[in-house]
Amino acid sequence: MTLPLEGIRILDLSRVAPGSHCTMILGDLGAEVIKVEAPFKPGVPPIGSGVSPHPQDRRGERLAAYHPLNRNKKSLVLNLRLEEARQVFYKLAENSDVILEGFRPGVVRRLGVDYQTVGKINPKIIYCSLSGYGQDGPYQFLPGHDINYISASGALGVIGERGGPPIIPLNLVADYAGGALHAVIGIFAALLAREKTGRGQYVDIAMTDGVISLLSMVAFDYFCNGVILKRGESMLGGTPFYNPYLTKDDKYITIGCIEPHFWQNLCQELGRVDFIPYQHAEGEKREEMLSYFTDIFCTKTRDEWFELLKEKDIPVAKVYSIDEVFSDPQVLHRHMAVEIEHPTLGKVKQVGIPLKLSDTSGSIRSLAPTLGKHNEEILCNLGYTTEQIVELRKVGAII
Amino acid sequence: MALALEGIKILDLSWVPVGHYCTMILGDLGAEVVKVEPTFETGLPAGLGVSPRGEEGRRIAAFNPQNRNKKSIVLNLRTPQGREVFYKLAEKADVILEGFRPGVTERLGVDYQTIAKINPRIIYCSISGYGQDGPYRDLPGHDANYISIGGALGLIGLRDGPPIFPQNLVADYAGGSLHGVMGILTALIARERTGRGQHVDIAMTDGVVSLLSLFAFEYFCHQTIEKRGEGLIGGAMPFYSAYQTKDGNYITIGCIEPHFWENICRALGREDFIPHQYVEGEKREEILSYFREVFRTKTRDEWFDLLKEKNIPIGKVYSIDEVFTDHQILYRRMVEEIEHPTLGKVRQVGIAMKFSDTPGSIRSLSPLLGEHTEEILQDLGYTEEQIEELRKAGATM
Numbered sequence: 069m070t071l072p073l074e075g076i077r078i079l080d081l082s083r084v085a086p087g088s089h090c091t092m093i094l095g096d097l098g099a100e101v102i103k104v105e106a107p108f109k110p111g112v113p114p115i116g117s118g119v120s121p122h123p124q125d126r127r128g129e130r131l132a133a134y135h136p137l138n139r140n141k142k143s144l145v146l147n148l149r150l151e152e153a154r155q156v157f158y159k160l161a162e163n164s165d166v167i168l169e170g171f172r173p174g175v176v177r178r179l180g181v182d183y184q185t186v187g188k189i190n191p192k193i194i195y196c197s198l199s200g201y202g203q204d205g206p207y208q209f210l211p212g213h214d215i216n217y218i219s220a221s222g223a224l225g226v227i228g229e230r231g232g233p234p235i236i237p238l239n240l241v242a243d244y245a246g247g248a249l250h251a252v253i254g255i256f257a258a259l260l261a262r263e264k265t266g267r268g269q270y271v272d273i274a275m276t277d278g279v280i281s282l283l284s285m286v287a288f289d290y291f292c293n294g295v296i297l298k299r300g301e302s303m304l305g306g307t308p309f310y311n312p313y314l315t316k317d318d319k320y321i322t323i324g325c326i327e328p329h330f331w332q333n334l335c336q337e338l339g340r341v342d343f344i345p346y347q348h349a350e351g352e353k354r355e356e357m358l359s360y361f362t363d364i365f366c367t368k369t370r371d372e373w374f375e376l377l378k379e380k381d382i383p384v385a386k387v388y389s390i391d392e393v394f395s396d397p398q399v400l401h402r403h404m405a406v407e408i409e410h411p412t413l414g415k416v417k418q419v420g421i422p423l424k425l426s427d428t429s430g431s432i433r434s435l436a437p438t439l440g441k442h443n444e445e446i447l448c449n450l451g452y453t454t455e456q457i458v459e460l461r462k463v464g465a466i467i
Numbered sequence: 468m469a470l471a472l473e474g475i476k477i478l479d480l481s482w483v484p485v486g487h488y489c490t491m492i493l494g495d496l497g498a499e500v501v502k503v504e505p506t507f508e509t510g511l512p513a514g515l516g517v518s519p520r521g522e523e524g525r526r527i528a529a530f531n532p533q534n535r536n537k538k539s540i541v542l543n544l545r546t547p548q549g550r551e552v553f554y555k556l557a558e559k560a561d562v563i564l565e566g567f568r569p570g571v572t573e574r575l576g577v578d579y580q581t582i583a584k585i586n587p588r589i590i591y592c593s594i595s596g597y598g599q600d601g602p603y604r605d606l607p608g609h610d611a612n613y614i615s616i617g618g619a620l621g622l623i624g625l626r627d628g629p630p631i632f633p634q635n636l637v638a639d640y641a642g643g644s645l646h647g648v649m650g651i652l653t654a655l656i657a658r659e660r661t662g663r664g665q666h667v668d669i670a671m672t673d674g675v676v677s678l679l680s681l682f683a684f685e686y687f688c689h690q691t692i693e694k695r696g697e698g699l700i701g702g703a704m705p706f707y708s709a710y711q712t713k714d715g716n717y718i719t720i721g722c723i724e725p726h727f728w729e730n731i732c733r734a735l736g737r738e739d740f741i742p743h744q745y746v747e748g749e750k751r752e753e754i755l756s757y758f759r760e761v762f763r764t765k766t767r768d769e770w771f772d773l774l775k776e777k778n779i780p781i782g783k784v785y786s787i788d789e790v791f792t793d794h795q796i797l798y799r800r801m802v803e804e805i806e807h808p809t810l811g812k813v814r815q816v817g818i819a820m821k822f823s824d825t826p827g828s829i830r831s832l833s834p835l836l837g838e839h840t841e842e843i844l845q846d847l848g849y850t851e852e853q854i855e856e857l858r859k860a861g862a863t864m
Contacts, residue, residue: 245641281819291530389618
């Protein structure tokens with residue numbers, strides 16, 4: 069089986085999770101990803117969950133082996149503040165298809181590795197910038213994290229209980245959905261466009277834009293009907309028929325009976341056919357149903373409820389902790405946990421690949437590198453001699 | 468200017484927002500999307516299910532972002548004549564998207580096996596909750612259920628509080644729609660080399676598990692099981708949290724990096740907090756309660772204007788109407804106004820991805836149910852009489 073992105077070479081300048089998750093997906097699908105990393109000394113914990121651990125650090129090798137975001141990648145250390153290192157980067161860029169960077173706007177220009185510069189060296193390059201607010205506009209230079217981008221885009225304001233504070237959905241919505249996944253899509257679209265135009269282009273991904281796009285139906289309700297969604301007041305924020313319920317064993321089970329026939333099935337199964345006409349009732353009736361369901365779900369354990377209700381055509385699921393996720397038969401059947409043999413650590417477990425393609429599936433071909441693991445290999449391939457590599461190390465361009 | 472996906476023809480069999488959002492992105496980027504819709508009601512509220520009809524439908528269609536840049540043909544796939552039309556469409560299509568429960572497309576005779584015989588270059592993407600195989604394959608479900616199994620829901624909420632739904636952003640849109648787009652584009656790239664289409668099997672649950680990669684890492688590598696409201700980014704840490712302001716609104720700070728933490732402590736006049744960024748117990752409570760108090764002394768917007776000058780990651784927690792008055796969001800054209808012949812200016816959410824050479828565009832508003840049935844059938848070579856026959860047979864409306 070061939071890999072769908074075989075032969076696509078990506079230079080990854082990013083240091084934090086959104087960029088690393090983006091190139092993890094591309095690497096899993098067969099792209100050759102080279103992480104271009106800043107030098108740092110052993111013993112200094114790196115900032116950024118995408119930075120490779122130092123090989124001299126005690127647990128560096130182990131951290132690398134388990135790091136899912138950097139698998140299928142090579143690590144090259146280049147101190148881009150030095151002209152010698154920049155020259156290496158330009159040579160690499162000549163033979164690459166994609167560059168991804170996740171700095172604050174302006175940084176790549178200062179480093180001399182921005183699109184204007186690299187596009188002259190290689191007009192076919194696809195250059196993707198992934199930032200919080202985008203490459204232009206009044207907030208372009210503001211620092212930020214996921215929590216801030218979901219604030220500005222309206223997502224955080226609608227997550228939480230009625231009357232309660234906003235609840236942070238980890239960093240899933242801005243970092244990964246708004247950022248990483250939109251960057252992958254932008255890069256793919258540019259690769260397909262290049263097949264026709266023969267040209268590369270600049271792809272400007274803002275996590276805030278991505279989140280707003282995800283809220284397209286919330287925006288629809290506002291633009292079309294003047295409805296301003298409030299925390300905990302929509303169907304998807306929790307109602308009797310769409311809710312997590314506490315069970316006897318202090319765990320939770322979720323019910324998602326949006327369609328009337330699922331709601332009927334649930335009411336029938338819980339012995340309250342009289343509730344059937346009141347699926348969308350408000351006020352007292354809603355409270356009555358909520359308290360009935362709340363009470364009844366406390367009478368059995370989560371897993372008992374699941375076994376019972378899953379036979380009755382009712383959308384139901386167990387709320388899992390992360391360890392439980394990876395012992396679930398469906399998750400295991402779908403290969404969402406995979407074990408990879410490591411020469412010294414034995415079997416290493418990693419999260420699997422979500423995109424299942426029948427003809428060109430992805431694969432994990434190598435585990436994450438330690439910092440600078442592929443310096444020599446990559447430089448040799450570019451034609452650098454051993455002496456020249458020693459020179460580069462002396463001036464501090466590599467480690 | 469060319470569009471990135473110009474010339475790519477997509478047949479969209481999906482009835483729910485997960486599929487609609489997937490093909491919205493592809494349509495925005497230039498693909499030609501035809502919605503193949505049923506002759507009967509699906510029981511979902513207007514805008515969420517099949518295309519609307521009638522006068523009120525026209526308004527809903529105009530504002531519905533998820534079906535813009537699409538055409539609508541009505542085909543009853545339960546009739547042989549309706550299927551026949553679908554096969555003709557499939558011959559010339561590049562991509563088919565479907566979001567039924569596994570097994571339905573086989574029953575309708577429009578599954579991958581059947582279509583691939585007609586058109587081996589077809590890319591056939593199925594988006595489902597649990598995937599096309601495995602023990603849960605036939606279970607019904609919604610976003611709430613997939614984020615339960617995928618491990619996301621268990622982590623979202625306050626310490627000791629119940630799990631809180633992140634709307635349907637995580638499973639439906641991130642785990643499903645966006646993974647669907649990525650799967651389809653991957654298969655299109657692969658087809659340039661192999662010449663073959665393939666089946667792309669997207670499970671929203673798989674997508675959610677993948678989004679939790681770093682939480683899985685913590686578990687696999689360190690046996691750390693993160694608990695709701697207790698992680699670095701769950702809201703329990705003073706440096707990464709939402710604080711209520713004087714006007715009842717909220718402001719968020721995201722000072723993960725030590726230099727940002729220093730900046731916030733300085734700005735709030737408590738340099739003594741600087742060494743205690745990750746402190747636990749009483750000290751953490753002291754910092755939290757100080758921050759809570761101090762943020763209540765000014766309005767959200769006053770805090771934003773004050774702190775944004777000091778290199779501190781902050782954000783205003785907006786309601787949806789405020790989002791579309793923000794200068795940055797307007798600057799990035801995340802709201803577009805489109806002229807409608809009778810409704811005047813219609814506002815829609817803009818296009819998230821910005822391309823320098825092949826930008827996406829909104830070329831048409833969402834269709835009414837079956838708005839393009841005749842046009843599409845005529846393009847396939849059907850005569851007026853044949854179309855009338857199809858109507859009589861119940862294959863279309």
